[in-house]
Amino acid sequence: MRLKYILGFVIIIGFIVFAGVKLKSSITPYVSLAEAQKTNRVVQVKGERVPGSERYDFKRKEFIFKMKDKEGTVFEVRYFGVKPSNFEMATEVVAVGTYENGVFQAQKLLVKCPSKYQAEQAPGVKS
Amino acid sequence: MISGYLAITIGFVAAIVSMAAFFYYAKDRTEELYRLGSVAFGVSSAAIIAAAALLMGAILTHQFQIAYVWQYSSRSLGPGYLFTTFWGGQEGTFLLWLFYGSIYGFVLLRTVGKRMPYVLGFHLLVQAYLLLILLEKNPFATIYQAFDNVPVGFVPSDGQGLNPLLENPWMRIHPPTLFLGYSLSMVIFAFAMHALVTRSFHGWLKVVRPWVVFFLIALGAGIILGGYWAYVTLGWGGYWGWDPVENASLVPWLVGVVLLHGIIIQSRLKSLVRLNLFLAGFTFLTVLWGSFLTRSGVLTDFSVHSFAESGLNAYLIGTLALFGGLFLVFYLKEFNRMKAVSPPFTDSLATRETLIFMGMMSVFLTALFVLFATSAPIYSGALFGKPISIQPDVYNQVIVPVAIALLVLIGITPVTAWRKNKIDWKAVGTSALGAAVLTGISYLVGAHNWKALLLIFLSIFTIWINAIFVYRFLLKNYPKAGAYLAHVGIAFMVIGIITSSVFDRHEKVNLPLGKYYDAAFGYKIKFEGFIADPEGRGKDRVKLVVQTPREKYIALPQFYYSKFTKSYMVAPDVKNEFDKDIYIAPISFTPADAPNEVVETIAKGDHADVAGMEVHFLDFDVQMAPGKQVIKANLQIKIFEDSYWKPLKGTFAPTLIVENGEMKKEPVEIPENNYKIYIDKVDPNNGTVTLRIAMPRVAEEKTDVLSIELREKPLIVILWFGSFLLVGGLIFSLIDRIRAFKNPRAH
Numbered sequence: 021m022r023l024k025y026i027l028g029f030v031i032i033i034g035f036i037v038f039a040g041v042k043l044k045s046s047i048t049p050y051v052s053l054a055e056a057q058k059t060n061r062v063v064q065v066k067g068e069r070v071p072g073s074e075r076y077d078f079k080r081k082e083f084i085f086k087m088k089d090k091e092g093t094v095f096e097v098r099y100f101g102v103k104p105s106n107f108e109m110a111t112e113v114v115a116v117g118t119y120e121n122g123v124f125q126a127q128k129l130l131v132k133c134p135s136k137y138q139a140e141q142a143p144g145v146k147s
Numbered sequence: 148m149i150s151g152y153l154a155i156t157i158g159f160v161a162a163i164v165s166m167a168a169f170f171y172y173a174k175d176r177t178e179e180l181y182r183l184g185s186v187a188f189g190v191s192s193a194a195i196i197a198a199a200a201l202l203m204g205a206i207l208t209h210q211f212q213i214a215y216v217w218q219y220s221s222r223s224l225g226p227g228y229l230f231t232t233f234w235g236g237q238e239g240t241f242l243l244w245l246f247y248g249s250i251y252g253f254v255l256l257r258t259v260g261k262r263m264p265y266v267l268g269f270h271l272l273v274q275a276y277l278l279l280i281l282l283e284k285n286p287f288a289t290i291y292q293a294f295d296n297v298p299v300g301f302v303p304s305d306g307q308g309l310n311p312l313l314e315n316p317w318m319r320i321h322p323p324t325l326f327l328g329y330s331l332s333m334v335i336f337a338f339a340m341h342a343l344v345t346r347s348f349h350g351w352l353k354v355v356r357p358w359v360v361f362f363l364i365a366l367g368a369g370i371i372l373g374g375y376w377a378y379v380t381l382g383w384g385g386y387w388g389w390d391p392v393e394n395a396s397l398v399p400w401l402v403g404v405v406l407l408h409g410i411i412i413q414s415r416l417k418s419l420v421r422l423n424l425f426l427a428g429f430t431f432l433t434v435l436w437g438s439f440l441t442r443s444g445v446l447t448d449f450s451v452h453s454f455a456e457s458g459l460n461a462y463l464i465g466t467l468a469l470f471g472g473l474f475l476v477f478y479l480k481e482f483n484r485m486k487a488v489s490p491p492f493t494d495s496l497a498t499r500e501t502l503i504f505m506g507m508m509s510v511f512l513t514a515l516f517v518l519f520a521t522s523a524p525i526y527s528g529a530l531f532g533k534p535i536s537i538q539p540d541v542y543n544q545v546i547v548p549v550a551i552a553l554l555v556l557i558g559i560t561p562v563t564a565w566r567k568n569k570i571d572w573k574a575v576g577t578s579a580l581g582a583a584v585l586t587g588i589s590y591l592v593g594a595h596n597w598k599a600l601l602l603i604f605l606s607i608f609t610i611w612i613n614a615i616f617v618y619r620f621l622l623k624n625y626p627k628a629g630a631y632l633a634h635v636g637i638a639f640m641v642i643g644i645i646t647s648s649v650f651d652r653h654e655k656v657n658l659p660l661g662k663y664y665d666a667a668f669g670y671k672i673k674f675e676g677f678i679a680d681p682e683g684r685g686k687d688r689v690k691l692v693v694q695t696p697r698e699k700y701i702a703l704p705q706f707y708y709s710k711f712t713k714s715y716m717v718a719p720d721v722k723n724e725f726d727k728d729i730y731i732a733p734i735s736f737t738p739a740d741a742p743n744e745v746v747e748t749i750a751k752g753d754h755a756d757v758a759g760m761e762v763h764f765l766d767f768d769v770q771m772a773p774g775k776q777v778i779k780a781n782l783q784i785k786i787f788e789d790s791y792w793k794p795l796k797g798t799f800a801p802t803l804i805v806e807n808g809e810m811k812k813e814p815v816e817i818p819e820n821n822y823k824i825y826i827d828k829v830d831p832n833n834g835t836v837t838l839r840i841a842m843p844r845v846a847e848e849k850t851d852v853l854s855i856e857l858r859e860k861p862l863i864v865i866l867w868f869g870s871f872l873l874v875g876g877l878i879f880s881l882i883d884r885i886r887a888f889k890n891p892r893a894h
Binding site (some may be wrong): 096 | 383463494496501505508512516519520523524535536537538540544545548549573642657734735737743745756757758759761780791792852854
């Protein structure tokens with residue numbers, strides 16, 4: 021009886037420690053670009069996209085655009101992935117990734133759109 | 148619309164009356180109270196059904212003066228998608244939940260109305276609360292009630308339409324199935340409250356068990372349909388992304404799985420009374436938590452697809468606090484009484500109940516982990532002052548040891564015995580041997596990842612033992628095969644997840660128009676241009692002729708501009724082969740005449756990141772001659788290559804010549820990347836130069852170029868097959884449990 025409880029206890033504690041360690045290393049804080057430049061870890065930078073700065077780099081097969089973080093720093097984001105569907109109408113972009121060797125390499129892009137599921141504007145009276 | 152609001156009001160009042168009547172009837176068993184409760188319940192349900200019908204009618208007849216109809220539908224939607232508009236927004240999903248709740252109420256009334264009136268009482272309490280939310284957030288509000296700047300009586304000529312992502316056949320059944328599951332959790336909650344209030348800690352099991360199984364079927368099927376929808380619609384190549392909205396549906400399901408197994412043990416041994424009652428309440432609370440997480444807007448910065456903020460936060464937190472508090476008060480009050488009727492397990496370690504219990508704990512800890520990690524953005528804001536979020540990959544890392552433990556347990560449990568330390572090691576041995584041989588074959592076929600091989604081995608082992616029992620029961624008494632079949636399904640799902648993710652291959656390819664291009668993995672693909680949506684709904688497609696090493700076929704992925712989202716939308720083409728899916732998703736399209744240029748203004752002495760280069764603008768070099776001006780901008784350039792910034796030798800000096808009022812631009816070409824840099828204009832006052840950088844496109848060909856992602860997902864069909872078996876197995880179990888309920892002597 022005792023043995024069973026001890027065994028179960030050890031396994032559960034083991035799992036919690038294991039999960040906690042993994043969780044801690046996967047935390048991605050919200051930072052400004054200046055802070056992102058100081059660290060090697062995966063971070064999230066929130067900002068506005070710079071309209072008209074989008075391009076597709078055929079050689080490197082990357083989607084590249086510029087964004088401006090809350091402190092006003094403009095920087096280039098490279099994203100090796102499919103451009104998010106609602107990108108053009110995004111009011112806010114969150115780039116998740118790392119700043120390495122002078123480039124923000126995004127692993128994921130989150131776009132916040134005003135009317136993704138809830139319509140935001142009032143119906144135009146003229147329409 | 149007054150009649151709709153009236154229906155909700157009547158529904159609310161009647162639900163309160165009915166609830167009160169059933170609560171009194173539980174104490175004072177008079178026939179009149181029961182009749183009053185039943186009639187009031189009938190009125191409430193009729194009002195809910197009327198409200199649902201009115202909303203559906205308003206949608207089908209395009210009553211755009213109603214804000215909900217205007218927001219989520221339009222004239223161009225076909226009848227099939229007009230239906231889906233019903234649950235396009237939050238108010239509709241509440242109404243859908245209430246509609247289901249009314250149906251469950253009828254079933255409860257017929258089956259346990261007299262025997263367990265508290266169940267109906269608490270069921271109606273939840274219904275009344277949901278109706279109260281709808282009174283606050285009225286689905287029938289007109290647009291001039293919803294928006295201040297719209298004149299009274301204004302009727303828009305057309306609606307906003309449905310998000311094209313939802314305009315998908317799978318979206319017709321995914322949300323209603325999911326909500327069928329969510330709403331079933333309130334029945335489980337009602338039974339748990341009944342058990343606590345009446346202190347019949349064992350009597351509720353047999354009745355609640357089919358409901359728990361039904362909950363797992365509906366929610367499980369909803370989750371799987373959602374994954375399939377994501378796979379065939381979103382284009383990133385996956386079916387599960389650990390998104391908060393997905394996690395919000397997974398956690399209640401996992402808790403429900405633990406509850407079902409706890410009920411099985413308690414039905415046999417009378418143990419785990421406290422745990423099971425806790426889990427029954429917790430299942431419902433996790434559903435409420437999920438609603439809060441996805442509807443309140445707390446996650447809009449974190450989730451790809453949660454609802455926007457809705458102003459319902461107070462209500463949602465209130466719901467969680469009210470029902471959580473109610474449950475906890477009764478639960479803690481009865482804590483010692485529950486313990487007294489809950490005998491502990493025997494001392495033996497390898498009994499069936501211990502193994503099931505270990506499996507329960509594995510799933511429960513996983514559920515708690517997902518709950519904790521998904522909620523991180525909420526509590527981290529309060530704890531650290533700054534919200535944080537979690538990289539979804541952590542879930543994949545944590546789930547691996549759990550999956551290993553679970554597969555071993557599910558594999559061994561069928562050959563153990565209740566209460567006795569007895570394992571049929573012979574069966575374990577033969578199955579392990581068979582699994583080892585099959586795993587060896589998959590190694591030879593090319594699976595060389597030890598983690599994947601371990602999981603494949605354990606899955607085959609699990610399937611092997613459980614399949615024997617499926618076979619035995621299928622011939623004798625097929626509903627009893629359900630549990631084993633569901634476990635076979637889980638193991639198949641693990642195999643499908645492993646093969647399709649660990650052995651997934653993908654490559655990005657730029658396809659010039661009109662000729663075969665060597666893509667990747669021995670595929671040749673020809674981009675033949677765009678074709679108009681055959682259904683005339685503007686969802687245009689890209690036509691690709693794909694020559695695989697085996698055959699030739701035409702792929703038609705969607706790629707179109709959506710007015711609703713004001714952006715380009717993509718849906719992949721998925722070709723199912725027996726051994727893999729070929730998955731093609733468009734990424735971007737560049738017409739031949741599109742300038743592939745960027746423009747950047749830099750101040751003297753400053754630098755800018757542009758087009759993958761770091762351009763340092765040193766100074767101007769101006770030569771004046773009569774009628775002629777030659778301006779050079781001296782640039783130093785670093786280019787980003789192989790993950791580092793490589794400085795280029797020398798300075799680059801694009802030139803702008805102004806002669807007799809005419810401008811001539813002489814670019815410089817960067818040899819490393821063939822980019823041409825022009826001076827667009829100079830501003831002597833501010834000392835800035837505006838550079839235009841022209842980038843060559845694929846192979847410098849002047850044709851349209853489509854960029855796609857080509858993927859191979861090996862054996863993903865095993866995942867869908869496994870989920871089919873899982874749901875099928877649960878349906879067998881449901882049949883078994885309904886039979887057991889009808890026949891009091893059955894086990």
